[in-house]
């Protein structure tokens with residue numbers, strides 16, 4: 001059986017939590033939702049969290065909360081899963097792709113600064129591989145521009161920046177709980193914020209745009225059955241069954257983090273002598289919960305190494321195709337060469353297997369295979 005690049009860790013406690021929710025009164029919209037949201041807020045040291053059905057839904061809700069309108073501009077990184085940009089494009093916003101830092105792969109605040117205009121509404125960073133972006137710089141740039149700072153933390157729940165947990169600082173933070181991520185609900189995601197108005201807008205978008213609080217209704221005195229739609233929304237709810245799994249997984253987050261840290265350190269120790277590989281770098285003011293172990297090789301070598309590892313039972317991945325290389329952005333007029341550092345990062349990148357239950361034996365197999373890669 002081949003070694004996957006990421007996979008979930010499900011304990012007997014996780015299973016019990018799901019079974020309990022399954023046999024309770026509520027399968028969805030019940031008490032487990034709020035419990036999970038409270039647990040996320042505790043980890044992120046934030047006031048409000050809203051559980052949703054995927055990381056993509058979280059981004060969609062976050063951009064809605066930011067009141068993104070056609071013609072508004074969003075500055076983001078191309079070195080991300082396309083949803084970070086795509087969910088903003090769905091509101092008719094114009095995406096300005098900044099470049100990244102060569103060491104971390106994270107959005108470069110200097111590049112962001114050069115793209116600010118009077119139309120900039122959101123600056124969206126991605127904590128690539130789990131390494132937090134330069135939060136202080138990005139917050140300041142966004143504040144000066146009258147824009148919001150959105151942190152796509154799909155990789156980084158559990159990471160800290162200058163001692164502060166991811167989720168505490170950004171105007172809006174989006175998480176994903178897909179099975180390969182740091183913790184999972186099968187499918188799922190969340191938004192968190194310190195700002196009650198932003199959180200409320202995200203929450204309303206999750207549920208059809210419905211308003212049920214009489215104080216906010218246009219016609220508050222109709223009767224107890226009355227509810228109002230004030231804007232169009234979706235059904236992005238995360239069921240109780242999955243929220244129960246999420247709460248149980250969150251109780252294990254420190255174990256996940258230490259397992260991922262050990263794997264990170266073991267790769268670094270095992271590969272550091274190979275001068276043809278660039279290993280991931282960490283800034284000294286962050287403590288990442290590593291989601292990926294991204295190595296980089298010469299672009300001419302990447303393809304051969306990818307197929308060599310895959311044919312030897314090691315499922316490596318490439319993260320990420322620059323977002324604007326996707327035909328949907330090409331058709332909007334984006335051209336190759338826009339963010340050269342991100343493009344060169346992509347062309348040499350390979351993500352090695354990284355997940356809490358990766359065994360020492362399997363990890364050593366990966367290290368040995370790479371060490372014996374027949375380079376031409």
Ligand SMILES: *Cc1c(COP(=O)(O)O)cnc(C)c1O
Pocket residue numbers: 054055056057080081083084126152154155176177178188189
């Ligand atoms: C996984 C991911 C998403 C999307 O999350 P889903 O839960 O798969 O919808 C968004 N952004 C980044 C950076 C991701 O890695």
